[in-house]
Amino acid sequence: MSSTEPLVITEVQGRVGLITLNRPKALNALSLGMIRGLTAALLAWREDPAVLAVAIRGVNKEGPFGAFCAGGDIRFFHQAALAGNPELEDFFTEEYALNHLIHTYPKPYIAFMDGICMGGGMGISQGASLRVVTERSKLAMPETNIGLFPDVGGGYFLSRCAGHLGEYLGLTGRMLQGREALSAGLADGHIESQRLPKLWDSLGATPFENGEAVQRWVESHLQAQAPAAPWPVDEVNAVFGLGSVSAMVAALGASGSEWAKETLQVLRQRSPLMLHVVLEQIRRARRVGLAEDLRMERDLVRHCFHLRPGAASETVEGVRALAIDKDHAPKWNPARIEDVTPEQVAAFFVSPWPAHAHPLRSLG
Numbered sequence: 001m002s003s004t005e006p007l008v009i010t011e012v013q014g015r016v017g018l019i020t021l022n023r024p025k026a027l028n029a030l031s032l033g034m035i036r037g038l039t040a041a042l043l044a045w046r047e048d049p050a051v052l053a054v055a056i057r058g059v060n061k062e063g064p065f066g067a068f069c070a071g072g073d074i075r076f077f078h079q080a081a082l083a084g085n086p087e088l089e090d091f092f093t094e095e096y097a098l099n100h101l102i103h104t105y106p107k108p109y110i111a112f113m114d115g116i117c118m119g120g121g122m123g124i125s126q127g128a129s130l131r132v133v134t135e136r137s138k139l140a141m142p143e144t145n146i147g148l149f150p151d152v153g154g155g156y157f158l159s160r161c162a163g164h165l166g167e168y169l170g171l172t173g174r175m176l177q178g179r180e181a182l183s184a185g186l187a188d189g190h191i192e193s194q195r196l197p198k199l200w201d202s203l204g205a206t207p208f209e210n211g212e213a214v215q216r217w218v219e220s221h222l223q224a225q226a227p228a229a230p231w232p233v234d235e236v237n238a239v240f241g242l243g244s245v246s247a248m249v250a251a252l253g254a255s256g257s258e259w260a261k262e263t264l265q266v267l268r269q270r271s272p273l274m275l276h277v278v279l280e281q282i283r284r285a286r287r288v289g290l291a292e293d294l295r296m297e298r299d300l301v302r303h304c305f306h307l308r309p310g311a312a313s314e315t316v317e318g319v320r321a322l323a324i325d326k327d328h329a330p331k332w333n334p335a336r337i338e339d340v341t342p343e344q345v346a347a348f349f350v351s352p353w354p355a356h357a358h359p360l361r362s363l364g
Helices: 032-046 074-083 087-103 154-159 165-172 178-183 193-205 211-219 233-240 245-254 258-269 272-285 290-306 314-324 342-349
Strands: 008-013 016-021 053-060 109-112 116-118 130-133 138-140
Touching: 008 032, 008 193, 016 032, 016 193, 032 087, 053 193, 053 211, 074 087, 074 314, 087 290, 109 211, 130 178, 130 211, 138 178, 154 165, 154 272, 154 290, 165 233, 165 258, 165 272, 193 211, 233 245, 233 258, 245 258, 245 272, 272 290, 272 342, 290 314, 290 342
Parallel strands: 016 053, 053 109, 109 130, 116 138
Antiparallel strands: 008 016
16 A cells, blocks of 8 residues: 555445545554544535445455454554643544444445454444444454443443343453354344455446445345354343442352353453443443433543543553553553442543533534
8 A cells, every 4th residue: 555545545436435444554443534534525425416325344454355443543542642632632522423423324324344343443333224244353342451431332332232232242342253243233244255345346336226225235145144142141131230340240250150250351351440431331321312422422531531641541551551562461540340439430420511512512
C-alpha cells in the first residue's frame, strides 16, 4: 500500500456505496480521520437516490478482506491522554455519533466482518442491517483488558443478547468465532471467506431495483443457522445474572466446572474497577434506548481519562501494559475486585455535562 492511498476508500459501483477500510498494518484500527471519512460518506449517500445500499469491508496485508477492524487506535488514546491532546475528546464524540448513524441508517448497511472485529470494529458493524461473518471472524469486546469498558454502543447491543450473555461477554471480553457470533445473536449470516471477493464484485455489477433487493441478494449467499451455544448457557445466566461482580467471582470460585475455573482466571486479570463499571453499564443500558446509551458511554469514557488524569488513568495504564511496554502486567487500582467501593463506581455515572451541553445531545 502506498502512503498516498486513503485509509478509507469509498466508491459507488452500480447502485451500491462500497467502503473499504485500508489501514492493514494496524488491522484497520480507527483513527479520527477514518471516523470522519466514514461519516462523510454515509451522510452523502444517505441523501443520494442513486445509492440504494452500503457495504463495508476491511483489507489485510494480502489484499481485500481478512481483517475487518481491530477497534479504536489505542496507541493514539495513550499518547493523546498523556499529552492532553483535545482530539481525544473529538475522537469519542465523533465515533459514537458514527455508531448512532449506522444503527439508524435508512438504507441497508451490510458489514462483512471477515477476520478480526473487535471494539470499534463492532461499533461500525453491530448496527448493520446485515452482519456477515466467516470462518476467519474473531468478534470481541475486550475492553476490560485495557481498563476500559465495551463502548461504541456495547452497552446497547450486549444488553440485548439473550439472558445474561451480554454481562459475560462484556466482563470477560471472550472472543467469538464466526458461527459462535450467530449463536450469540451478534451476526446474521455466515459465508466461506473465499466466496467474498466474488460476492463483493457482484454488488457493483448487479442492476438492483431497490435497497431491499441488495440485502436479499447477499442474504441468499449466507448460511443463517446458528449452532448450539458453545458456552454453558444455564451457568452463564446463573453466574452473570448475580447482583455484583464480587458475587460472581464467589460463585465461580465455588463451582467445580472447568468453565468456571477458566472464567474466574480471566476476570482476575481484568481491571477490577472497570468490571464493576461494566456491570452497571450493561444493566443500565438494558433499560434505555441507543441514543441514551451512547450519551452514558460518552460520560463514562470522559471519566476513564479524567477522573484520574494522565498515567493514573486505569485506561492509560491498561494500554501501556498491553500495547506500549507490552509487559502484560498492568498495575490496576484498586488491585482486587473485592476492594472496589460503590462510590468509585458511582462517580463514572455522573455526567460531566448538563444535558443541553452534552456532546451527543443531538442524537435522536
